[in-house]
Amino acid sequence: MHLSEAVNSGFFYLAPWLVFAPITGLLINLIFGKYFSEKMVGTVASLASGAAFVVSVLLAYSVSINHGEMMSVPFAQWIHIGTLQLDWTFRVDSLSATMMLVVSGVGTLIHIYAIGYMHEDVRFKKEEGRFTRFFIFLNLFIAAMMILVSGDSYMMLFVGWEGVGLCSFLLIGFWYEMDTLARPSWANSNAAKKAFITNRVGDFGFLIAGFLMFWYLGSFQFDEVFKAAPEIAHSAPWVIVAITLFMLVGVAGKSAQIPLYIWLPDAMAGPTPVSALIHAATMVTAGVYLVTRSAPIYSLVPEAQYIVAMVGAGTALFAATIAVGQYDIKKVLAYSTISQLGFMVAAVGMGAYVAGMFHLITHAFFKALLFLSAGSVILGMERGHHHLAHHVAHDDHGKGKKKEGKKEEHGHGHDEEHSEVFDPGDMRNMGGLRKTMPVTFWLYMIGTLALAGIFPFAGFWSKDEILLDASLHFTSVYGQLTLAAFLTAFYMGRQVWMVFFGKPRHDAAAHAEESPKVMTVPLMVLAALSVLGGALNLPFEGFHNLGHWLGHTLGEAEGLPLDLKVAGISTVLALSAITLSWFIYGRNPLKANQPDPLKKPLGFIFTGMENKWFVDEGYFAVIINPFKKASQFLADVIDWRFWHDFVHDTVIAGTYNWLSDTALNTYADQKGIDALANWLGDATQSVSATLRKVQNGFVRSYALSVMLGVVLILGYLIFK
């Protein structure tokens, strides 16, 4: 098929607008944003993102009418050096189109939600000027993510990869001069730096993989790499193993897998829409996309695949245990995200690419829903808190649960009459929100059931497909994932009982208010998707739609039928976990100041879960503190004392001083050149003193000497 024909038979030529639409929105807000109202800014940004969604839909439609044919849309020449021929080419196939739809679709909903959320957030933090900036960053993120998913080569993917990393950094540190409770602090910017630096480690791995790829396979372009890989895998299999494992380091960084997941919980410092968009639905799934995209390489090396699957399964289980012990509503969801990403990575590691992508899509729906609902809960609590601040002046504020270390004075950003620091995200402050925030409650319930994997919500189908694949091939992975699924249902049950049921444990929860429509309507769309998302790929003959669709890119794989045993076990486990959580948290709701009921029976295990198994502390002890000591040593001893004091001051400066002062100044200059110059002067003076006597002023004697001179010359001429 000729290129022109292909372009005529679809909307492929629109592909660059995936990137340019959000960039246009960004530029409009950047240049004219200060003249716009908040609504206008939000509308422009949402329209820009929506335009990218429309383009994605058109591209997906074009792929489908082309029978799933991959289409390259060359856009610009990029880097041509020697044998390196890199072009800026958009790759539109069923896999990238799927990612585009998820990113721009969920992204647009979150843009709309953020109009409402940021409107209040900037007011609670008394920084209304930052509203525009938020949407500029959000559009920039969509653009970078589009580059990531639409790139035709690993290098273009890497540009997007770094771009989303940058946006993640900017948005985690959006409230950079405060902590999550709006007290002046560098906590948020430290969280941003942590995310960025941890991702540097991962990106280093990605880059090494890229270098190896170019060195041994001679290209960055997907198809060329995949074409060259089997031959190398035959002659030098370690190369492919190295490429895949270094790539796994990148995946671990971006998709928050063991051992680089530590940045994601801290990333919750960003505004909630950011947590939903970047740190749950889209950016963190980039690693899953990368492995899926690299499926032809990974399938060459089963060892590497096994490691990927084990990393994913381990992360899924490990993060799930931590989520059980968290009190912050967003932290629970953050660890849940890490856990679910573990599911996806395990799936793509097992070669179950369709299952991984399926879970990626449904997870984007229900985790975005959960995060945004959590944002709604937090804002509701914040509203209740402010409501109190304005109507009830001083009485009984000590009632609320106080955390250790949170008793300092208020910083700016809160009403001065409050001396107690109120954490609107702490679940121990909540309770009973079912009555005050009914819409949010129902939305949250849908998200919870989808995440817990309850039939027939989206999460059930996608998680089940992963579990089914694991049960067929990797028993240990299956065991870990099943346990993680049990814990998932448990901690989500715990969260729902703590947040929405029982009695309010803080006045703010009692006075919480429901969020406006601009926030709840996008949530309803996401809720609908969370309910119906499973229909994308039902495990029945003829309903493997996603598998068939992705099969155009990944190679047709046989869709697995529903295995009642696996589905039954996971459903029973999920239901029993929810029941168990009801026995612990639902039957006797938590009272204010009451410690977690799991604390006593689980003992040190719960302490470990509560403190994230001390992984951060471990990193500090093993890497960061020794690193600091080493830098201290290098700075103090090597640089300052040895290099500066000794080498520079003593050796170099000393030698130079000696050379210039003693050798050159005293000897060469004063005793050599000066003496010569003085001697010349003295000699000239004494000679002239002698000679001046000749000039006696008598013209006659001058004439006589002229005469004598003439006589001498004549005599010489005559007698020579």
Added chain:
Amino acid sequence: MVPVDYYIILSAVLFTIGALGVLIRRNPLIIFMSIELMLNAANLAFVAFSRMYDSFNGQIFVFFVIAVAAAEVAVGLALIVEIFKTKKNINIDEMNSLKG
């Protein structure tokens, strides 16, 4: 016809006399006269050679010399008058203000 040699010898004698006069005598007027003598010795040599080579070049030179000598005498006498006005004498041994 008198040979050229004689004129040249006479010219040399006259020049020597003039030179000695310049060196020995102390009266500026006498020194002037001696200079005139040297100039005219040169003129004599010019004329003699002019005659010998049957050319007018030498004679033309003589005219120039006479003109320059006249100008020189005018300037020199003016100087002597000025010196006499300031020093009240013209003794050449007292004129050594250009001493080094």
